[in-house]
Amino acid sequence: MTYRQRMIDKLTAAFAPTLLEVEDESARHHGHGGALPEGETHFAIRIVAPAFQGVSRLARHRMIHEVVAAELAERVHALSIEADPS
């Protein structure tokens, strides 16, 4: 399974999002520090979930980091996050 799919599955299970986009932007960072030839190092996540209601930006990002901690530790090097409650 790709890292992208792993993150989609975990985020879906954790937050039941009404919108979820996980874009692999690795190609744009080719040759840059942290990029790997096999790709899947740089991602952008756009997520909308009621679970973020009343939660600060910092806390939203931390909730997401926690859910994809394994992916961050193994491969993913940069994660751009846009998280909204609605």
Add this chain to the structure above:
Amino acid sequence: MSDIKSTIDAEVQSADVVLFMKGTPKMPQCGFSGQVVQILSHLGVPFKGVNILESDALRAGLKDYSNWPTFPQLYVKGEFVGGADITREMFQAGELQTLLADKGVPVTAKA
């Protein structure tokens, strides 16, 4: 770990605004680090850039210290603010400017 923690403690207190980044403010080596440099420069905020690419111990230590897995990491008056996305969203909403003002950091926005 306690050594690196005290090193980081000292580093985050070493200036009002400290940016742990890849590369230097003049030569950012990552687009996200560069974005935060641009925002701070645009606001006219004096800040200290710390190049985490120069120290593996610092880089690894900061991830634990801040409980944050990526860089850049922005600190204001010793308090963790966030990474590039949060800094940008706060700047766009005017919240970063408010935070700096509340913390007593002088801002001289260029017209």
